Amino acid sequence: MALTPRMREKIAEAYGTPTYVYDLDRIRERYQYFKDAFPWPHLKVYYAMKANYNPDVLRLLQSLGACIDAVSPGDLYLAAACGFDISRIIYTANNMKDAEVDEVMKTGVLMNIGSLSRLEKYAVQYPGTRLCLRFNPDVVDGEHEKIKTGGDLTKFGILLEDVDRALWIVRKYRLKIIGLHEHTGSGLVKPDSIMNSMKNIMSVAAKHNFPDLEFLDFGGGFKVPYGPDEPEMDYKLMGQDIIALFSDFCDLYGKKLGLCFEPGKFLTAQAGCLLVEVNTIKQNCKKTICGTDSGFPQLIRPMFYNAYHHIENISNPKGEKMEYDICGNICETGDLFAENRLISEIREKDLLSVNDAGAYCYAMGGVYNLRPMPAEVVIENGRARLSRKRQTPQALIRSILEEGPDACAGPPVFSNETCSQTLAKI
Numbered sequence: 001m002a003l004t005p006r007m008r009e010k011i012a013e014a015y016g017t018p019t020y021v022y023d024l025d026r027i028r029e030r031y032q033y034f035k036d037a038f039p040w041p042h043l044k045v046y047y048a049m050k051a052n053y054n055p056d057v058l059r060l061l062q063s064l065g066a067c068i069d070a071v072s073p074g075d076l077y078l079a080a081a082c083g084f085d086i087s088r089i090i091y092t093a094n095n096m097k098d099a100e101v102d103e104v105m106k107t108g109v110l111m112n113i114g115s116l117s118r119l120e121k122y123a124v125q126y127p128g129t130r131l132c133l134r135f136n137p138d139v140v141d142g143e144h145e146k147i148k149t150g151g152d153l154t155k156f157g158i159l160l161e162d163v164d165r166a167l168w169i170v171r172k173y174r175l176k177i178i179g180l181h182e183h184t185g186s187g188l189v190k191p192d193s194i195m196n197s198m199k200n201i202m203s204v205a206a207k208h209n210f211p212d213l214e215f216l217d218f219g220g221g222f223k224v225p226y227g228p229d230e231p232e233m234d235y236k237l238m239g240q241d242i243i244a245l246f247s248d249f250c251d252l253y254g255k256k257l258g259l260c261f262e263p264g265k266f267l268t269a270q271a272g273c274l275l276v277e278v279n280t281i282k283q284n285c286k287k288t289i290c291g292t293d294s295g296f297p298q299l300i301r302p303m304f305y306n307a308y309h310h311i312e313n314i315s316n317p318k319g320e321k322m323e324y325d326i327c328g329n330i331c332e333t334g335d336l337f338a339e340n341r342l343i344s345e346i347r348e349k350d351l352l353s354v355n356d357a358g359a360y361c362y363a364m365g366g367v368y369n370l371r372p373m374p375a376e377v378v379i380e381n382g383r384a385r386l387s388r389k390r391q392t393p394q395a396l397i398r399s400i401l402e403e404g405p406d407a408c409a410g411p412p413v414f415s416n417e418t419c420s421q422t423l424a425k426i
C-alpha cells in the first residue's frame with residue numbers, strides 16, 4: 001500500500017498542509033476490481049466525476065477505458081479536456097435551463113432526461129434524436145437521508161407510474177430511446193437494492209417497446225467501508241447475481257444489451273486522504289478540542305450528513321488513546337471533522353490524516369471564510385507528485401476582485417484606495 005504514514009509525513013513536509021492526497025495506484029486497482037466483479041462483455045463503467053474531478057484522476061480513468069457520468073457543462077468540458085471522447089460521456093444534469101440543454105447538445109453528448117417537463121421541451125427542440133431516459137427506480141436506499149435518490153419523495157427521475165406519459169412524448173416526437181437509467185442512492189446499504197432497482201427498470205424495458213434500446217444504466221451507489229471495522233460488501237458475489245439477472249433478462253429480451261454502472265465513491269473514496277496540521281489544543285471543561293488548519297468547506301461530509309471519516313494521528317500513532325473533538329478553522333460551531341473521537345494523544349503541530357477522503361470531499365469544497373482550497377498531490381507507481389497547487393489567499397482575492405463588474409477600474413475597495421492599489425499590494 002503506497003500511502004504509508006511515512007509517505008504522508010513526507011508529503012506534508014514537501015507540500016504543506018492542508019493537502020489532499022490521492023493514490024492513483026489504488027484507483028487503478030479499484031477500477032480493475034469493479035470490472036472483474038461484473039464480467040459482462042458490454043460492460044461500461046461511467047465514472048461519476050462529481051465524486052472527484054481531479055484531472056489526474058480523470059486522466060487515469062480515461063486511460064483505463066472508463067466512461068464519464070457528467071452533471072454540468074463544467075463536468076463535460078473538464079472530462080473532454082482530460083481526453084474523454086464525447087461518445088464516452090452521458091449527461092445527467094438536474095433541472096437544466098433551455099440554454100444549458102442547447103449548449104450541451106452542441107457537443108453531441110448523450111442526454112439523460114429525468115423529468116416529463118424537460119422531456120417535452122427537449123423533444124420539441126430535438127425531435128428524432130437519440131436519448132436516455134432516467135426513471136426513478138421506486139427503491140429507497142442510501143447511507144444517509146440526503147443521498148437517497150430513489151422513491152417518490154426525491155426530485156430524481158421519471159416516476160414508474162409516468163412511463164406511459166413519457167412514451168407518449170417519445171412517440172410523438174420520434175425520439176430514439178437508446179438507454180434506460182436509474183440511480184437508487186449513494187452508499188446503498190441493503191444488498192438487494194441494486195437488484196430490486198434493476199428489476200423495476202428491466203420490467204419497463206420488457207413491458208414497452210423500445211426498438212432502439214442499446215443499454216440499461218443502473219447508476220452508482222456501491223458502498224465502501226468508512227469505519228475501521230466495517231467490512232466491505234462482497235462485490236464479486238453481488239456481481240455474480242447481477243450478471244445472472246441481467247443475462248437472463250437479455251435472453252428473454254432477445255438482445256444482448258450494454259450493462260452500465262456509474263460508480264463514484266467505489267473508485268475513489270478509499271484512495272484519498274486529507275492531511276491537516278493541529279495548531280490548537282484547548283480544554284473546554286470536559287471536552288478536549290483539537291483545532292486544525294482545515295475546515296468544513298474543504299471536507300464537508302461530516303457536517304453535511306454526519307459522515308464518519310477515520311482520523312489517524314500520523315505524528316504519534318502509538319500515543320495513549322484520548323477523546324477529542326477535531327475541529328476546523330471556520331467560524332461555525334458545526335465545523336467538526338469528528339466529535340468525541342478516540343485518537344492517539346494529539347499535540348500541537350501533529351499531523352492528522354482524515355482518511356477515505358477521495359470522494360465528495362475536495363469536489364464538494366468551497367472557499368467559505370475565504371480560506372483557499374488545499375493542494376492536491378497524487379501518488380503514481382508509488383511516487384508522490386503535486387497535481388494541483390494550493391491556491392494562495394492572494395490569488396483567491398484577485399479572482400474575486402477581477403470578477404467584479406468594474407474590475408479594477410471601479411470605485412475604491414477600501415475607503416481611500418482603488419481596487420488596483422489593493423491588488424498591487426497583495
Ligand SMILES: Cc1ncc(COP(=O)(O)O)c(C=O)c1O
Pocket residue numbers: 048051069092149183185186187219220221222262263264265266359
Ligand atoms: C446519477 C448518479 N450516478 C452516479 C452517482 C455516484 O454515486 P456513488 O458515488 O455513490 O457511486 C451519483 C451520485 O449521487 C448520481 O447521482
